[in-house]
Amino acid sequence: MRYSREHKLETHARIVKKASVRLREKGAHGIGVADLMKDAGLTHGGFYAHFDSREALVIEAFAHAMDRSTERWRKLAEQTPPQKRLASIVNSYLTPVHRDDPGHGCAVPTLGAEIARESPKTRKAFAAKLEQMIDMLAEQIPDVPRKAARKQAMAILSTMMGALVMARIAGSSDFSDDILGAGREAVLGRATSPKAGKPRARKAAPSAPH
Template structure:
């Protein structure tokens, strides 16, 4: 029996989840087999069941991983801006051509929301948890507005941003796609990020 160093199984599992998070955002959950995920992770298909009960468990974990990866990038962009410009920087980065053109590194909401709605309760619960974490982060970025509920405002902004990126990816007219993003950036910045 081959002995592996301490932590090998945990690192291998993280490697699989990270590869799955990217693959699912790029190709969709149904568009990627377990064998393809394992290949992207540099592993053989046979090792999958040493780490996961089934594909749904992998999808559930990949949702959390995808959120952590994309949120870290977007928050880093926001943190580099002056405090009063952080929300505008976040909106600009989210509704950008770079985000639209790299779904594998982007937010899981525009990439997987419609597909996840048809998955198992385990997957939907994990996705919901990821959305709630993103919502909590966005609430912290929103300025106080008298008489307005910050959570409701964050829900509207998150839904609008995810929808804008989803629509911009779906159309086959590059000029229209760019216009969707620009119009969304302008409208959301004016509505949410102007003091």
């Protein structure tokens, strides 16, 4: 049976979306092509009708995840007064909700270490998306020259992602929550609070657009 171009594009997008979630859950080498295709409701044999190689799918899946994060940040910023945009993004990122759902969260903390060991082509694609995230975050830092804002954004992103990795290592615990809080405070310079979980003494942050 021959399918329309629209059908093929929709199928391609579904594979990428499903793979994006599964790769973040299981790691770049934690799941094979057959399983990725099964998740998308397709047979292993249909893979090469959509992708030249597994690497091609991995690159697209990573790009999809990072684009989603950047778009969520952008939408959150549009709904927030300029002076509060950075804090809103940070408070939504460093939450128990994000910590406990890596499959739908930021791709860098879940896959960054693995990407560093991938091919130059994969690393280059990942780095380009990382740079877009940095530039978007820099736009949320008001009254600072672009070059300085970009450096600040790099430091902020590094702190956020490092805190999230440490919090995941610690699991769902008071210690883990404290790591998230320390990350927020390190970036914003004041005490902030998590979104979900058990009641805390401090005010809750908004839901997490990772």
